[in-house]
Amino acid sequence: MAGARPTVLITGAAAGMGRAHCRCLIAEGWDVVAVDRDQAGLAALAEEVGEDRLATVVGDVRQPALATAAVEVALERFGRLDGLVNNAGYGLQRSLLDSSAEDFLDQLAVHVEAALAFSLAAEPYLRRARGAIVNVSSEWALAGPCTWPQPPAAAYCAGKAGVLGLTRALARQLAPEVRVNAIAPGGARTETTLSHYDGETLARKIAGVPAQRWAEPAEYSLFVRYLLSPAARLVTGQVLSPNGGEVIAGG
Amino acid sequence: MSAAGVLLVGGSAERARRLAAGLSGERLWLRPAYAQGEAEGLASLPFRPAEGLRLDGLPSPLDLVAVLCEQTAAATRPQGLTARLGLMREVLLEAFLPVREVLRRQRAWLRLAWIISPTPLNGCGSPERAAAEAAVLGLMRGVTREFATRASTVALVVDGARDPEATDRDLAATLQLLRDPGSSFYTGQVLNLTGGAWIAGA
Numbered sequence: 001m002a003g004a005r006p007t008v009l010i011t012g013a014a015a016g017m018g019r020a021h022c023r024c025l026i027a028e029g030w031d032v033v034a035v036d037r038d039q040a041g042l043a044a045l046a047e048e049v050g051e052d053r054l055a056t057v058v059g060d061v062r063q064p065a066l067a068t069a070a071v072e073v074a075l076e077r078f079g080r081l082d083g084l085v086n087n088a089g090y091g092l093q094r095s096l097l098d099s100s101a102e103d104f105l106d107q108l109a110v111h112v113e114a115a116l117a118f119s120l121a122a123e124p125y126l127r128r129a130r131g132a133i134v135n136v137s138s139e140w141a142l143a144g145p146c147t148w149p150q151p152p153a154a155a156y157c158a159g160k161a162g163v164l165g166l167t168r169a170l171a172r173q174l175a176p177e178v179r180v181n182a183i184a185p186g187g188a189r190t191e192t193t194l195s196h197y198d199g200e201t202l203a204r205k206i207a208g209v210p211a212q213r214w215a216e217p218a219e220y221s222l223f224v225r226y227l228l229s230p231a232a233r234l235v236t237g238q239v240l241s242p243n244g245g246e247v248i249a250g251g
Numbered sequence: 252m253s254a255a256g257v258l259l260v261g262g263s264a265e266r267a268r269r270l271a272a273g274l275s276g277e278r279l280w281l282r283p284a285y286a287q288g289e290a291e292g293l294a295s296l297p298f299r300p301a302e303g304l305r306l307d308g309l310p311s312p313l314d315l316v317a318v319l320c321e322q323t324a325a326a327t328r329p330q331g332l333t334a335r336l337g338l339m340r341e342v343l344l345e346a347f348l349p350v351r352e353v354l355r356r357q358r359a360w361l362r363l364a365w366i367i368s369p370t371p372l373n374g375c376g377s378p379e380r381a382a383a384e385a386a387v388l389g390l391m392r393g394v395t396r397e398f399a400t401r402a403s404t405v406a407l408v409v410d411g412a413r414d415p416e417a418t419d420r421d422l423a424a425t426l427q428l429l430r431d432p433g434s435s436f437y438t439g440q441v442l443n444l445t446g447g448a449w450i451a452g453a
Contacts, residue, residue, distance in 0.1 A: 064332060096351055096397055101300070104347050105340055112382045113336050119378075120332065144392035144439065154393030158343060158386040165385020168374030237374055 002079040005053075006129070008228060009033040009074050009081060011061050011118060012088030014041025016190035017136065020217035021085055021224050026053050028225055030083070033057060033074045035066070061088045061114035062106075067121035074125075081125040083228040086115035087136045089159070093145075095152040107159030111137075112166055119170055119180075127177040133170065134227045135182040137163040137239065142184055143247045148208045160184075164239055171237030179236040181227045186243025187214030211244030256310025257430075260298070260349045262319030264290040266411075266419060270317070273423025277310035281349055300344035306352050315430040316353055317364045318346050320387050335379040342383035346390055354398060362430045363404045365391055366422065369445060372408065388441065395439035403438040405429055410445050418444070 008025055012018040013034035019041075022032050026049050035057045036042050042056040055077040059066040074081045089111050094103060115135050126133065140146065141160035145153045164182055171180040187193070187209065197205065206213055223240050226232055241247060256277040259267050267280045268290035280290060281298035289295055298304060320342055346365055353361070370376035371385035388406055395404045407425065409418050421444055428434055 064336075096347075096394060097355055099347075099351065101303075101344055101348065104343055108339060108343055108386060109336075112339065112386065116335070116378055116382065117332065141389050141392075144389075144396040146396070150396050152393070152397040154347075154390050154397060157389035157393035158347070159389065161389025161392070162339070162343075162382040162386030165371035165374075165381035165383070165388075166378050168371065168385075169376060169378040169381035170374075172374045173378060 003031060005029055005031050005078075006082035007031040007033065007074050007078040007080050008083035008085060009035065009070055009118070009122065010085040010087055011035045011114065014038040014045060016192055017185070017188055017217045017220050018085075018087040019045055020221045021087060022054070023049060024218060024221035024225055025228070031055075031078045033070060033077070035059065035061065035070050036088070037061075061118070062109045064113075064117040067114075067117040070118070071121045071125065080129055081122055082129040082131040084118060084122045084126065084131070084133045085136070085224055085228075086118055086133065086163075088114055089136065091153070092156045093151040093153045094155065096154045099155050104155045104158060107155045108162060111159035112162040115163060115166055123174060123178070127174070130177050132179040132181070132228045132232070133174075134224050135163045135167050135180070137161070137167075137182045137184040139184050139186045139241055139243045139247045142239075142241060143249065146247060147187065148205050167239070168237050175236060179227075179232065181232070181235055181237065182239045183220060183223050183227070184239050184241035184243070185215070185220050186241070186246045188217050188220060189214050190217055209244040209246045213244060215242065215244065255312050255314035255430075257315045257317065258309065258313055258349065258353065260316065260318040261345050262286065264288045266319060266415070267295075268293055269416065269419040270319075270423050270426075273420060274315070274426060276314075279308065279310055283345065298345070298349070300341055300348055304348045304352055306349070306356070309353075309356070312357055312359045313353060313361050314432075315362050315364065315426060316350060317366060317426055318349065318387075320346050320365050320367045320384055335377070339379050339383040339386070343386050343390070346387045350394065354402065358401065360432060360435060361402055362426075362434075363391075363394060363402050364407055364426060364429060365405075366407045366409055369408055369410055369443075369448070372441075392439055399438065403429075403435045405437065406441045408441060408443045408445055410448060413446070413448075
């Protein structure tokens with residue numbers, strides 16, 4: 001029995017931007033299936049937002065079987081699936097010269113292969129619901145590691161850029177029933193990100209952003225919410241990059 | 252024109268032979284498993300990304316490394332999720348490992364070029380191929396920032412299905428231009444050689 005409210009599945013949901021997306025979409029009237037390998041983080045999220053509108057799935061997105069299991073949870077708990085946010089990922093700042101094949105393959109697995117597996121698992125239900133997929137990339141996919149001091153990060157850039165190619169191909173393959181878009185965020189004031197830098201380093205990074213600040217995670221959630229909504233019904237295969245002007249190119 | 256060496260990576264034997272014919276200097280081809288045979292008149296080394304890479308007999312110094320990513324992806328049509336993921340991994344490793352090895356060995360300036368299809372830009376093609384070749388674009392941008400004083404980079408977009416011989420002739424001529432140190436300020440860019448079939452914003 002399909003529920004009255006739309007349902008979205010969000011990976012990497014226990015912290016940072018993923019957690020912000022969960023809060024935002026629940027507030028907007030969605031039911032949410034939150035996927036993460038951080039069991040404690042998911043429990044904390046459930047305690048914060050309540051369990052009426054939230055189902056949690058613990059697991060590593062690098063395991064393709066997790067995608068099928070998470071979609072089944074959405075159907076069993078809420079009876080429908082209208083949206084998918086492929087958000088799980090992590091940064092890797094390492095010189096190309098020191099990067100191994102495993103470094104590259106893991107970036108591909110977390111960012112691209114997981115997004116593909118979840119998209120394919122969700123496809124029949126998203127088609128039925130005329131739903132949408134939002135993939136989370138990075139401004140570094142568009143411009144390389146542009147943030148001062150421009151740390152080496154070729155493997156991470158490859159993984160996040162792969163997300164954009166996947167987005168464009170899936171947008172064509174799943175049209176017209178399902179829209180597929182990506183966001184390529186700039187700096188985010190997540191706990192993880194802020195823990196990497198001392199105050200002086202962070203100030204120098206932010207000084208390079210025309211907007212003179214990094215965004216709160218919830219600001220990126222607004223773009224995810226928009227891309228999932230009927231208001232974006234003409235938007236597919238596109239990349240939105242809210243980055244405070246840090247990357248200005250193309251046209 | 253420069254007479255330094257060229258490292259060609261990937262592609263079919265026919266494609267490698269045609270490209271090499273348009274490039275001056277000593278040339279070595281890293282021959283992938285799918286190439287099925289040698290390219291006549293072109294020195295080659297077998298290259299299987301999963302087995303790592305040894306670059307014995309590398310021309311030195313190099314002024315061009317050209318990786319034929321789009322040929323790699325076009326060469327196989329995998330079925331099933333596992334096989335599709337395997338293709339993505341192979342394309343990315345083929346694009347990454349030779350470049351890493353050359354940058355480890357050589358300090359002198361060189362041009363790094365990855366040849367891709369329009370698929371990652373226009374989405375026309377399989378998701379795994381689009382993702383893999385888009386990842387190559389990300390690799391190119393990351394390498395550009397990290398090695399800006401040692402290497403200039405470019406991604407060349409070609410549609411190999413349209414008159415392959417003419418495409419490769421034009422591609423070789425473009426690579427000849429780009430391996431000239433005078434072109435070194437052109438870096439981190441995507442250059443379309445698609446006859447206007449793909450005209451859109453960056």
